Amino acid sequence: xxxxxxxxxxxxxxxxxxxxxxxxxxxxxxxxxxxxxxxxxxxxxxxxxxxxxxxxxxxxxxxxxxxxxxxxxxxxxxxxxxxxxxxxxxxxxxxxxxxxxxxxxxxxxxxxxxxxxxxxxxxxxxxxxxxxxxxxxxxxxxxxxxxxxxxxxxxxxxxxxxxxxxxxxxxxxxxxxxxxxxxxxxxxxxxxxxxxxxxxxxxxxxxxxxxxxxxxxxxxxxxxxxxxxxxxxxxxxxxxxxxxxxxxxxxxxxxxxxxxxxxxxxxxxxxxxxxxxxxxxxxxxxxxxxxxxxxxxxxxxxxxxxxxxxxxxxxxxxxxxxxxxxxxxxxxxxxxxxxxxxxxxxxxxxxxxxxxxxxxxxxxxxxxxxxxxxxxxxxxxxxxxxxxxxxxxxxxxxxxxxxxxxxxxxxxxxxxxxxxxxxxxxxxxxxxxxxxxxxxxxxxxxxxxxxxxxxxxxxxxxxxxxxxxxxxxxxxxxxxxxxxxxxxxxxxxxxxxx
Amino acid sequence: xxxxxxxxxxxxxxxxxxxxxxxxxxxxxxxxxxxxxxxxxxxxxxxxxxxxxxxxxxxxxxxxxxxxxxxxxxxxxxxxxxxxxxxxxxxxxxxxxxxxxxxxxxxxxxxxxxxxxxxxxxxxxxxxxxxxxxxxxxxxxxxxxxxxxxxxxxxxxxxxxxxxxxxxxxxxxxxxxxxxxxxxxxxxxxxxxxxxxxxxxxxxxxxxxxxxxxxxxxxxxxxxxxxxxxxxxxxxxxxxxxxxxxxxxxxxxxxxxxxxxxxxxxxxxxxxxxxxxxxxxxxxxxxxxxxxxxxxxxxxxxxxxxxxxxxxxxxxxxxxxxxxxxxxxxxxxxxxxxxxxxxxxxxxxxxxxxxxxxxxxxxxxxxxxxxxxxxxxxxxxxxxxxxxxxxxxxxxxxxxxxxxxxxxxxxxxxxxxxxxxxxxxxxxxxxxxxxxxxxxxxxxxxxxxxxxxxxxxxxxxxxxxxxxxxxxxxxxxxxxxxxxxxxxxxxxxxxxxx
Numbered sequence: 001x002x003x004x005x006x007x008x009x010x011x012x013x014x015x016x017x018x019x020x021x022x023x024x025x026x027x028x029x030x031x032x033x034x035x036x037x038x039x040x041x042x043x044x045x046x047x048x049x050x051x052x053x054x055x056x057x058x059x060x061x062x063x064x065x066x067x068x069x070x071x072x073x074x075x076x077x078x079x080x081x082x083x084x085x086x087x088x089x090x091x092x093x094x095x096x097x098x099x100x101x102x103x104x105x106x107x108x109x110x111x112x113x114x115x116x117x118x119x120x121x122x123x124x125x126x127x128x129x130x131x132x133x134x135x136x137x138x139x140x141x142x143x144x145x146x147x148x149x150x151x152x153x154x155x156x157x158x159x160x161x162x163x164x165x166x167x168x169x170x171x172x173x174x175x176x177x178x179x180x181x182x183x184x185x186x187x188x189x190x191x192x193x194x195x196x197x198x199x200x201x202x203x204x205x206x207x208x209x210x211x212x213x214x215x216x217x218x219x220x221x222x223x224x225x226x227x228x229x230x231x232x233x234x235x236x237x238x239x240x241x242x243x244x245x246x247x248x249x250x251x252x253x254x255x256x257x258x259x260x261x262x263x264x265x266x267x268x269x270x271x272x273x274x275x276x277x278x279x280x281x282x283x284x285x286x287x288x289x290x291x292x293x294x295x296x297x298x299x300x301x302x303x304x305x306x307x308x309x310x311x312x313x314x315x316x317x318x319x320x321x322x323x324x325x326x327x328x329x330x331x332x333x334x335x336x337x338x339x340x341x342x343x344x345x346x347x348x349x350x351x352x353x354x355x356x357x358x359x360x361x362x363x364x365x366x367x368x369x370x371x372x373x374x375x376x377x378x379x380x381x382x383x384x385x386x387x388x389x390x391x392x393x394x395x396x397x398x399x400x401x402x403x404x405x406x407x408x409x410x411x412x413x414x415x416x417x418x419x420x421x422x423x424x425x426x427x428x429x430x431x432x433x434x435x436x437x438x439x440x441x442x443x444x445x446x447x448x449x450x451x452x453x454x455x456x457x458x459x460x461x462x463x464x465x466x467x468x469x470x471x472x473x474x475x476x477x478x479x480x481x482x483x484x485x486x487x488x489x490x491x492x493x494x495x496x497x498x
Numbered sequence: 499x500x501x502x503x504x505x506x507x508x509x510x511x512x513x514x515x516x517x518x519x520x521x522x523x524x525x526x527x528x529x530x531x532x533x534x535x536x537x538x539x540x541x542x543x544x545x546x547x548x549x550x551x552x553x554x555x556x557x558x559x560x561x562x563x564x565x566x567x568x569x570x571x572x573x574x575x576x577x578x579x580x581x582x583x584x585x586x587x588x589x590x591x592x593x594x595x596x597x598x599x600x601x602x603x604x605x606x607x608x609x610x611x612x613x614x615x616x617x618x619x620x621x622x623x624x625x626x627x628x629x630x631x632x633x634x635x636x637x638x639x640x641x642x643x644x645x646x647x648x649x650x651x652x653x654x655x656x657x658x659x660x661x662x663x664x665x666x667x668x669x670x671x672x673x674x675x676x677x678x679x680x681x682x683x684x685x686x687x688x689x690x691x692x693x694x695x696x697x698x699x700x701x702x703x704x705x706x707x708x709x710x711x712x713x714x715x716x717x718x719x720x721x722x723x724x725x726x727x728x729x730x731x732x733x734x735x736x737x738x739x740x741x742x743x744x745x746x747x748x749x750x751x752x753x754x755x756x757x758x759x760x761x762x763x764x765x766x767x768x769x770x771x772x773x774x775x776x777x778x779x780x781x782x783x784x785x786x787x788x789x790x791x792x793x794x795x796x797x798x799x800x801x802x803x804x805x806x807x808x809x810x811x812x813x814x815x816x817x818x819x820x821x822x823x824x825x826x827x828x829x830x831x832x833x834x835x836x837x838x839x840x841x842x843x844x845x846x847x848x849x850x851x852x853x854x855x856x857x858x859x860x861x862x863x864x865x866x867x868x869x870x871x872x873x874x875x876x877x878x879x880x881x882x883x884x885x886x887x888x889x890x891x892x893x894x895x896x897x898x899x900x901x902x903x904x905x906x907x908x909x910x911x912x913x914x915x916x917x918x919x920x921x922x923x924x925x926x927x928x929x930x931x932x933x934x935x936x937x938x939x940x941x942x943x944x945x946x947x948x949x950x951x952x953x954x955x956x957x958x959x960x961x962x963x964x965x966x967x968x969x970x971x972x973x974x975x976x977x978x979x980x981x982x983x984x985x986x987x988x989x990x991x992x993x994x995x996x
Contacts, residue, residue: 134894
């Protein structure tokens with residue numbers, strides 16, 4: 001989830017200064033609408049230590065008209081608070097209709113800390129998270145708008161920042177902070193689980209990269225604006241664009257490319273292999289995979305692979321290099337096209353549940369359930385409500401596969417926009433390939449940027465430590481195929497030696 | 499929860515035969531509407547062994563046009579099913595839009611059995627139940643209507659039935675059945691937890707008393723009709739009455755009183771005390787309570803008492819007998835009248851959270867959060883959606899109190915309708931009491947039956963083994979006061995000797 005917030009997004013000071021007045025004005029005018037409404041707003045400011053949560057809270061207080069804003073900081077519990085159930089202090093601070101509470105720390109803090117320090121088990125953490133979901137649902141149903149912001153720093157950045165912080169000022173640092181940074185990985189795992197299990201349709205998490213503080217603050221403000229606009233409409237009285245995911249909030253800052261870097265921009269597309277390197281690795285890996293597949297069959301384990309990627313990225317030919325290695329009795333390829341009538345008659349996950357392999361077998365999905373948050377989102381086939389809630393549905397589905405011991409590999413085959421154009425033209429010229437290029441491909445290409453944001457959101461919401469996405473560098477087909485084969489072989493190896 | 503299904507509801511054969519044709523017709527005509535809609539229907543038939551679930555499934559198949567009905571019985575998992583995540587087999591059987599699945603056994607079966615036999619911990623059970631909630635929400639959001647029926651038998655009835663069953667036929671009995679009945683109490687506790695944690699607004703549980711099979715089948719059918727009518731409207735095109743709780747489905751069978759018995763009818767109102775018995779017990783109990791309250795204070799524990807009941811039932815005077823015993827520094831009485839502006843500005847539970855006592859203290863609520871499912875429901879101050887989801891919100895709230903170690907006593911002070919009339923008239927005559935009787939009291943009285951059903955539903959959804967309701971026999975005020983004092987003293991004693 002966090003890799004989408006480690007891409008180096010930034011805004012320069014001058015970019016920030018140019019865009020800030022409009023953002024500030026939007027926040028104020030939306031606050032006016034909130035004031036006259038039956039809604040209230042809770043902004044949860046959370047994330048890793050060192051991300052500058054205090055500064056963000058200051059900034060929000062500067063932006064909002066503070067007459068009806070309360071800032072609530074939750075750290076250790078007072079005597080009074082310890083005497084009551086742990087939600088009591090949060091209930092005390094619930095904003096009244098028309099008002100805003102900015103929560104610095106929240107109901108997430110204690111369960112996460114307790115789980116990270118081993119005070120509660122994973123099942124107990126889940127139980128607590130279940131209660132939090134119930135609380136948030138009860139509040140949302142009652143008209144409370146909850147914006148949950150998670151500020152993320154990559155590990156080296158956090159370390160550096162905390163060290164620097166220690167040099168500058170001794171008393172700014174809380175005593176627990178050293179512990180937190182030491183246990184970065186453990187914390188990251190717990191936080192990811194907490195975020196994933198509470199990433200609901202009505203209360204999604206917005207993970208914001210906090211390395212650059214202009215970007216950080218701007219993205220926080222824009223996220224709030226975007227969310228309030230879905231409720232109150234924007235200033236120009238346009239119908240609200242219900243797209244409150246963190247990574248779409250910068251749609252309308254056309255110029256600031258550095259603020260719109262996505263995980264895909266971080267893929268090194270220059271990677272390639274020579275023909276001889278390729279042939280040798282291909283032959284080695286296919287042999288390895290062949291015997292791993294039989295071992296998997298003997299051990300009665302099962303595996304699911306899924307392939308997503310740009311049109312003409314080479315998904316199909318890469319998939320064939322995998323199947324070529326495996327005995328045909330052991331796998332099944334499920335190509336996902338438009339749903340059948342029967343499939344349309346069910347929940348969208350039904351068609352994927354059908355084909356889960358039995359023990360000892362593979363199912364490979366050529367395109368997958370992620371269509372819901374890619375093509376269906378971009379083309380408007382699914383409503384905003386539908387595709388937003390599907391992140392949680394997908395995570396739950398995949399978790400059930402993993403809990404059952406099924407291996408899951410998720411590939412996004414990435415190519416550059418130029419490379420796609422080259423391949424499209426090549427296909428048009430080659431009579432044997434003409435059938436592979438349609439008007440639809442050209443239309444999809446026009447929506448490249450929208451798809452790119454959708455992919456980034458998808459990674460942010462569904463790439464987890466247990467079910468990570470593999471971003472495949474696809475400009476060189478040979479490199480891509482080897483990368484995929486290596487990933488599958490390594491994951492199988494790991495599963496079977498468990 | 500189950501006490502509302504141990505009141506002896508029944509229909510005679512002739513009553514059943516008279517009412518059945520109309521029910522059958524409603525089911526068929528609603529099925530027609532379902533067929534043409536984007537919805538599908540899942541009926542979950544579950545409950546204790548011996549309740550006749552097989553017969554109910556047969557009956558439903560007789561009532562529905564079976565062309566688009568599939569009956570799915572879930573017992574042990576096949577080899578194929580064991581190879582996949584446990585939800586796989588349920589996904590396979592999901593009904594298509596327009597269709598109906600009757601599930602005999604369901605996704606609840608395995609977690610309940612595993613928990614009852616100690617294979618999974620309570621936290622793991624909760625985790626599973628969380629997943630079930632997510633599944634049901636995902637389906638509901640997609641247009642699936644889920645009707646969850648739980649058929650209950652009181653313990654002696656179940657025992658007798660199973661013994662009889664064993665005599666009649668050896669092969670009708672499953673081998674596990676003997677085990678189930680031996681562990682009735684353990685099962686009841688786990689089932690209650692499972693039902694309570696999955697008793698959501700859109701997918702409430704309907705607990706149906708299965709002792710009399712005419713009532714059992716009729717109530718099952720009526721529940722389904724009532725639920726479908728909230729979606730499709732009734733035959734007469736009236737606006738749907740969104741009141742799909744089990745105990746309201748018999749509203750329109752005016753004549754059959756035996757089918758509408760509620761828990762309140764089971765309260766023995768003839769119980770009374772003589773003046774001298776009363777004085778002696780009162781003095782003893784108040785002394786005991788006085789010292790228990792100080793002990794509680796020393797031990798830093800806290801307690802919440804709440805009093806609900808009919809107008810003129812004597813809540814106030816009983817409450818005063820409790821407070822008279824306790825040092826005034828240790829308790830606070832919160833009378834609940836119409837909410838203040840500030841309270842209206844928050845979620846309805848906010849005003850009750852505020853007054854949770856600190857360690858060592860009591861809070862006594864004179865009327866309570868149950869107003870949501872009593873007066874607000876009956877008077878229409880809360881929408882059906884609002885009061886229905888509040889059962890789950892209330893259970894979650896109370897569970898948080900209990901988990902924190904707070905004692906909770908819930909009293910419904912019951913009197914007969916005649917006794918109320920007598921007291922109203924007495925109040926009107928007595929100049930010192932005239933202020934206590936208003937037009938509103940007379941108006942409420944006219945809705946006696948609606949309140950009675952609401953109380954029964956309330957008990958069904960919120961009386962749990964950890965937070966049971968005490969139904970107080972209030973026709974004799976002396977008896978009622980002693981019953982309340984005894985209950986408080988006993989619960990305090992139990993808590994403090996824990």
